[in-house]
Amino acid sequence: MLPLVALVGRPNVGKSTLFNALTRTRDALVHDQPGVTRDRNYGVARPEGMRPFAVVDTGGIAGEDEGLAGATARQARAAAEEADLVLFIVDGREGPSALDDDILRWLRKAARPTLLVVNKTDGIDVRAAIAEFARYGFEDVIAVSSAHRQGIDELLEDVMKRL
Ligand code: GDP
Ligand code: MG
Numbered sequence: 001m002l003p004l005v006a007l008v009g010r011p012n013v014g015k016s017t018l019f020n021a022l023t024r025t026r027d028a029l030v031h032d033q034p035g036v037t038r039d040r041n042y043g044v045a046r047p048e049g050m051r052p053f054a055v056v057d058t059g060g061i062a063g064e065d066e067g068l069a070g071a072t073a074r075q076a077r078a079a080a081e082e083a084d085l086v087l088f089i090v091d092g093r094e095g096p097s098a099l100d101d102d103i104l105r106w107l108r109k110a111a112r113p114t115l116l117v118v119n120k121t122d123g124i125d126v127r128a129a130i131a132e133f134a135r136y137g138f139e140d141v142i143a144v145s146s147a148h149r150q151g152i153d154e155l156l157e158d159v160m161k162r163l
């Protein structure tokens with residue numbers, strides 16, 4: 001079994017874009033074994049010169065009945081609980097939101113090793129963007145632009161240190 005990294009975050013922060021940046025397109029889907037929910041999108045990252053790891057994008061679970069906040073929090077919890085490492089993705093352009101706060105609460109309960117990834121930092125003041133999330137209390141914060149592949153190598157190095 002490969003170590004598993006979960007991408008957790010509210011809708012539209014760039015989880016799927018980061019998933020694609022980490023896995024590229026050549027990677028096949030994995031985790032066909034029973035008991036693994038099919039509502040989550042699994043792939044494999046094979047960074048050059050590094051150990052491969054599995055990635056799960058938690059964006060695929062619909063929660064029509066209970067509203068977005070509840071569904072998002074459940075995704076975060078379910079993914080976080082089975083992951084070796086959680087990447088908590090936030091939007092560096094919009095700053096913290098109430099949904100981010102909800103997810104953070106679940107992540108703290110899950111108590112898995114977690115990195116804060118501030119995405120969409122292309123063309124903005126990166127230090128200011130990171131500072132907006134200071135109250136979340138993460139020691140490890142990585143700024144990336146998933147869309148432009150900026151910071152991805154640094155992110156991979158940090159992920160490797162923790163797997
Ligand atoms: P998800 O809902 O968290 O999976 O988010 P998506 O990956 O679908 O991205 C949501 C939107 O943000 C899309 O329009 C992306 O093109 C955009 N986006 C994602 N990553 C970046 C980034 O690094 N920079 C910018 N400027 N836009 C991004
Ligand atoms: Mg998505």
